[in-house]
Amino acid sequence: MKRFNSNQAFSGWMFLAPFLVSLGVFFLWAILRTAWFSFTDYNLFAEPNFVGLENFTSLVLDELFIFALRNSISFALIVTGAQTILALLLAILVNSAARAKGVARTIFYFPSIMSSAAMTLIFLWLFQRQGLMSGMVGNFVNLRWVILSFFVIAIVIQLALVAMARRKYIGVKLFDPYFLLISVLVALISAVIIRMGGFVPVYDEKLLISWLNTREVFLFMPRTLWSVALMNIFTTVPTLMLLFLAGLQSVPISLYDAAKMDGANVFHRFFNVTLPSLTPVTFAVVTLGLIGTLQMFDQVAILGAAAPLESRVTLAFYTYYNTFPPGGSPNIGLASASALTLGVLTVLIVFLQRRFGIKEKLE
Amino acid sequence: MGKIKVSNVHKSFGSVHVIKGVDFEISEGEFVVFVGPSGCGKSTMLRLIAGLEPISSGTIEIDGEDVTHLEAADRDLAMVFQSYALYPHLSVRDNMSFGLKIAGKSKKQRYAIVDDVAEVLQLQPLLDRKPAELSGGQRQRVAIGRAIAREPSAFLFDEPLSNLDAALRVSMRAEISQLQRRLQKTMIYVTHDQVEAMTLADRIMVFSDGIIQQQGAPLELYDRPQNLFVATFIGSPNMNILPCISSKKGVELKNGTPITDKNIAGDPAHFGIRPEHIKLCAKKDANISGKVTLAEHLGVDSFLLVDVPEIGAVNVRVSGGAQLGEGEIAHLKFDQKRMHFFDKKENRLEQ
Incomplete structure (x- = not known):
């Protein structure tokens, strides 16, 4: 191959510059700085002093961090699992709509275009103790x-x-x-x-459910986060549905025909044609889902005083909370350590998923 | 097993009428080829028989049972697709036994059947591979194996060789032909390639414009095409069609050249003669003469395109090597026994 002359090389670097600058400043430099701060007692105002592994030991000893770790991991697993399955089912539903496919797609996409702050405020209202959700569940139980x-x-x-x-x-x-x-x-x-x-008993119990403001833990995740998960799934499923829709449209029709000739019913066809053909898309959806949910921050931040801290704290929120603690001085060292932990955890979980879960390619 | 009867079948996609009233019967063990230009409805007809598309009206019977409203799976048919349609995540063995698995056969039974079929098709070394690791020809062989393993009452082939290269197509064609003789099962084969149709079929059905233009044994279609469409569709190069009129002394071309002294009943408007039924001759014996504008020498045969004044271009196929070159004058004589006449409505006139 011919070497580029210096003029060409210069224009090449100029084209790459915007990306390289942003990558360098906001990614590489940020990581290096975070890594350095995590070994110091930096508090924004004083010069940072090296303190060794002290920040990491205080992390492990901090009960709130353990809560955050547990919350983040369970939230990521539950939401990623649920949203992947729901997005797939929704995509199949929309794809099989004989008429008005475009309209169905648009309607189902609406939740994704709303800002998560506005959505959280709406859900805060729905999740009131005597709110709509309580009413719905109450009706269900009574009837x-x-x-x-x-x-x-x-x-x-x-x-x-x-x-x-x-x-x-x-x-x-x-x-x-x-x-x-x-x-x-x-x-x-x-x-x-x-x-x-009145042929069957109808009850008239007034159900008061604390969806958010509770310390109760259901299975391994606080009830508050279950409510947040519900809201999160509602907003992310449509985007993921679009990915699955694109995938579904690339499945060759003749595969379904062949399966029909082989006597495969709807379920056989789903498990033997649709799912395997969607493997690459599913991999993308799961990976994006894990990364997105592990970094969950905005929705629990907006909840604010509506829920106790340990019921809503995630790793990302824990980092923020230590950077700007209400009424205290910033603990940048501890925050950096937890941010680093979150980064390593994300890479690890995505790697494990890829190794043992859904593969990138159909084999 | 494998008797198929199609009665007055129509199919529309929305406002597009694709199949416009088709009737035929296929007897047990017969190899029928649907042939026609693209968009003629031949593949749609096959999918209607398979049960992959619902029919708009009419009935389809298999072995005397009305299957018009049965699901594809319940018709006891197997199909081979142009795109192979193998399950990408399954090995060759599992691809071939998929239908058997759904039918509830045990793993032992399934694999025994697959091993037998694999032996027939020489697929044993490939059984553990995935479709992505196979060549096009191997994939189509697996698809055929998958069909055979099901032991259906009839096989449907939808342009199975169209994705293969020319050499492979010839050898696979021979294999399918042998397979049919061996299995003695009914086969319906869709193709746009008339060589496949002529070589494979017991009976060819020529589709065009949603109806069967003519059906019959391959040579019958070649020798006695019922209309202009079939006449020009079957045979390569195409039959020459020249306008003609009746005269007192028989039939003549529009420039007054006599073709035959026989009287043709009806009103002949088109005269058809195949390129291989025109001979080069001496000037005094010639029906027509013209200058050779294109000469293609294929070794065994030569194709000549002769420009006849007032008549137009005439294709001639002469056996042997180069007898005439471009720019030379060719004197042509029609084989009197191989002439075809068609009336204004393009239907065949018997002689």
Whole structure:
């Protein structure tokens, strides 16, 4: 290959300069500085003094840091898992919409274009002790027998209709849409009659659920963070859905045809054609999801006093909290140590995912 | 097993009427080829039989059972696709046994069947590979193996050789032909390549414009095309079609050159003669003469394009090497037994 002359080399570097400068200043320099500060007692005002591993030992001894670590990891795993599955299902749903695919796509994308601050404020309101979410769950609990009868009636009617039709025609599907419509309608009317007639007990308990302002831990994550997870999933799923949609549209139709000829039903086709073909997209979605969720900051920051600190603290928020502690002096050394921990943790989890989870390429 | 009957089938995609009333019956063990230009409806017809597309009206029966509304899986057919359509994440062995697995066969049974099929198709060394590690020809062989492993009552081939290179196409064609003789199963084969059609078929159905233009044994289509479309579609190079009129003394070309002294019933408007049925001759015996504008020498044959004044270009195929070069005058004589006449509606006139 011909070597570039100095003139060409100069213009080449000039084109690269904007990227190199931003990479150098905001990435490499920032990392080096953070790494250095994590071994000092820097507090923004005094000259930093080298203190060895002191910051890291105080991290491990700080109960709040342990909370943050636990919260961040569980939040990342739960949200990434849930949003990946939901985005995939939603993409399949939108992709299979015969009509108005564009409209469906647009509607489902709306949550993603809202700013997360505005979204958090809306959810703060929904998650009030006597708010909409409590009301919805309360209704569900109080009307449990009516709801149960609705489903039982719908299933029984659907099965009966399909069984009857199958005696006359071959190839009637279990979820035949016309029968499904009839079953659901009849079940709905029956449920209303059951409710009005008082044939099953209807409770009138006032449920007061503290969605945010609680120290309670459900499974291994504070209830507050479960609520935040719900909100986070709501805003991220649409973007990920778009990635899956693009992936779905690149699956060759003839693969589905071949699977149909092989006798594969919807589930076989999903697991043997759709999922394997989407492996590269799924890898991207999971990796982006893990990185994004591990760095979760804005939503818990906006919660502020609406929830106790240890129920909402994440590693990113812990770093911020130590940089600008309310009423205290900045502890840049400790914050740098936790930021570094978060960085290493992110790289580690993404690596483990890639090694043992979903691969980048179909093998 | 493998009798297929198609009655008055129509298919529309939205407002586009693709299949416009097709009827045919295929008997057990027959090798039928659907041939036609692209967009003629041949692949759609195959997909209708397969059950991959719902039909708009009409019925399809397989072995006497109405399968019109059955799912593809319940029709006991296997299909081979142009793009191979192998499952990319499965090994060759698992690709071939996928249908058997869904049918509920045990692993032992499945692999026994796959091993048998692999032996027939010489696929044993490839059984543990993934499709990405195979060449195009190997992939199509696996796709055929997958179809055979299912032991269907009939096979459907949708342009299976179109993605292969020319040499491979010839050898795979021979293999498919041997396979059919060995399996004695009904096969429907879609292609736009008339050489494949002529060499493989027991019966060819020529599709155009959503209907069957003509069906019959390959040589029957060659010798007695029922209309102008079939006449020009079958045979390479294409049949020469020259305008003609009846005269008192038989039929003549529009410039008054007599072609035959026989009287052709009906009103002949088009005279057809295949390039291979025109001979070079002495000037006194010639029907027409003209200057050679293009001479292609293929060794066994030569193709001559002769520009005949007032008539136009005529294709001639002469056996042997170069007899005439470009710019020379060719005197041409039509084989009296191999002439075709068509009326104004482009239908064949019997002699």
